[in-house]
Amino acid sequence: MSNLINISEAASLALHGLVLIAKNQPLRMNVKVLAEELNASQTHLAKVFQKLSKAGLVKSLRGPAGGFELNNLAEDITFLEIYEIIDGKVTLGACPFGKIHCVFQSCMFDNELNRISTDIYNTFKQIKLSDFSKKE
Amino acid sequence: MSNLINISEAASLALHGLVLIAKNQPLRMNVKVLAEELNASQTHLAKVFQKLSKAGLVKSLRGPAGGFELNNLAEDITFLEIYEIIDGKVTLGACPFGKIHCVFQSCMFDNELNRISTDIYNTFKQIKLSDFSKKE
DNA sequence: TCTATTTAGGTACTTAAATTCCGAAATAGG
DNA sequence: CCTATTTCGGAATTTAAGTACCTAAATAGA
Numbered sequence: 001m002s003n004l005i006n007i008s009e010a011a012s013l014a015l016h017g018l019v020l021i022a023k024n025q026p027l028r029m030n031v032k033v034l035a036e037e038l039n040a041s042q043t044h045l046a047k048v049f050q051k052l053s054k055a056g057l058v059k060s061l062r063g064p065a066g067g068f069e070l071n072n073l074a075e076d077i078t079f080l081e082i083y084e085i086i087d088g089k090v091t092l093g094a095c096p097f098g099k100i101h102c103v104f105q106s107c108m109f110d111n112e113l114n115r116i117s118t119d120i121y122n123t124f125k126q127i128k129l130s131d132f133s134k135k136e
Numbered sequence: 137m138s139n140l141i142n143i144s145e146a147a148s149l150a151l152h153g154l155v156l157i158a159k160n161q162p163l164r165m166n167v168k169v170l171a172e173e174l175n176a177s178q179t180h181l182a183k184v185f186q187k188l189s190k191a192g193l194v195k196s197l198r199g200p201a202g203g204f205e206l207n208n209l210a211e212d213i214t215f216l217e218i219y220e221i222i223d224g225k226v227t228l229g230a231c232p233f234g235k236i237h238c239v240f241q242s243c244m245f246d247n248e249l250n251r252i253s254t255d256i257y258n259t260f261k262q263i264k265l266s267d268f269s270k271k272e
Numbered sequence: 273t274c275t276a277t278t279t280a281g282g283t284a285c286t287t288a289a290a291t292t293c294c295g296a297a298a299t300a301g302g
Numbered sequence: 303c304c305t306a307t308t309t310c311g312g313a314a315t316t317t318a319a320g321t322a323c324c325t326a327a328a329t330a331g332a
Contacts (some may be wrong), residue, residue, distance in 0.1 A: 001226040004256045005232060005249060007144040012233040019244065030308065040241055043292050063299030064307040086317065088138040093290075096141060097148040103174055108155065108268055112259045113141060116252065120140045123248045132244055145320075166278065179321055185281065198330030200277040 005120060007129070010088040013040055013048045015079055019132045021070055031068035048086065055085045070129075080124035092117055141256060147222040149176055149184045151215055155268045157194070157206055159179035184222065191221045206265075228253055254266035 001042055017034050031049060035042035053060045057077060058068040084090060095102065096113040107113075153170050164262040171178035185204055189196045193213060194238060221228060231238065232249040244248075 002142065002220075003232075003234065004225055004226060004253045006138065006140055007232060008290075011235075014234075015244065016239065019240070031306085034256055039237070041291075044290085046309075047291075047311095053309085060309060061299085062297075062309045062327090063298060063301095063306085064305095066298085066308045084138070090138055090140060093230065096139075096143065097145075100138065101175070103152060103156070104268070109259070109263065112263075116256055117140045119255070120252055121241065123245070123252065127245065132240070134142075168278085177321065179323090180319095181319085182279075183281095189279085194278055197329080198277085198279045198327070199331095201330060202278045202328080204279085 006087070007025070007083070008087050010044065011083050012049050013038065013056060014052055015024050015050065018052070018057070018074070018077075018082065018129055021068060022075060022129045025070060028061065028067040030067035033067075039043055050084075051085055056115050057082070057085070057124050060133050070127075075128075075130045077129050080092075080121065081125040090121060101105055121134065142223075143219070146180070146184050147219050149174065149181050150188060150218050150222050152176075153181060153185065154188070154193070154206070154210070154213070154218065154265055157204060158268065161206060164197065164203040164205035169203075172246050187221060188218075193218070211264075211266045213265050214261050215263040216257065219260055226257060227232060228257055242265045251261070 007026060016038050017096055020034055020037055021029050028029075031042055031046045034040075034049075036044045038045070049058065049060070053059050053068065057074050059071050060066070060068055095107070096109060096117070141144050156163050156173055167178055170176075170185075171181045174181070184265045185194065185196070188194050189204065192207060193210050195207050196202070198249050210233070216226075229250055231243070232245060246247060
């Protein structure tokens with residue numbers, strides 16, 4: 001079984017966790033509760049949120065009653081930004097196989113895969129945290 | 137750096153190798169030559185072609201002057217078939233994160249990701265080996 | 273029939289990414 | 303202060319993909 005679109009478990013956790021926090025504003029949430037609500041690995045979620053914290057998306061507070069809360073402008077953060085923090089920067093227009101030199105004259109996929117990558121990119125870019133905190 | 141569409145090096149080798157063989161018909165090609173032309177790992181290519189051979193896409197012949205050649209109908213093979221042999225069967229319509237139960241009422245991506253997955257799927261399905269053997 | 277060539281296929285190794293573990297640091301509350 | 307809670311961050315582990323290695327089997331050609 002294979003997934004055509006490349007989203008890591010970590011990026012999924014980041015998105016879902018952030019949505020929960022956004023919905024729960026202005027109260028903060030800690031990793032334990034988040035993991036329970038998401039039915040996810042607590043340790044993994046913790047690591048993911050360390051990255052989000054370093055990247056400035058969330059503010060972390062240690063100690064009892066600690067946890068994570070959204071930073072000021074994070075409501076309007078896009079999934080693309082979250083995705084790139086976790087899975088790495090996306091570069092469009094490159095060879096879909098990551099090659100610099102191709103054996104063939106023209107790409108076997110014409111520009112179909114670049115077209116689709118751009119589609120994914122734009123979809124990721126359209127999705128904002130604020131969309132969800134209202135939605136549910 | 138991250139690739140939005142999920143294609144393994146192995147699947148890439150399979151496709152590119154098969155195209156070379158298709159172009160070179162009716163002569164067969166061996167792993168060494170293929171690897172040189174593709175600038176790729178000989179051992180990896182060999183493993184990939186073992187899979188293709190088992191799956192019936194190519195016929196293998198051992199010994200000197202041996203190598204691989206397309207099976208009768210392989211000219212009209214689609215990239216989807218190649219992809220699934222190497223990277224595994226694709227299932228459309230499932231949760232983009234591989235979850236069975238979601239915490240949220242509606243999918244955060246609506247059906248955007250399923251739409252795109254179907255797009256990729258159909259693109260993979262349209263691409264035939266025969267398209268390339270003529271093209272170049 | 274012998275030899276060199278070439279794929280088959282099992283196992284083991286390497287590497288990178290993803291995930292987990294654990295001790296350290298911070299802090300709220302008693 | 304002291305203690306329990308919680309994040310931090312480095313280290314260790316696991317997993318998956320890719321690579322290497324080796325022996326066996328097939329076969330063309332001398």
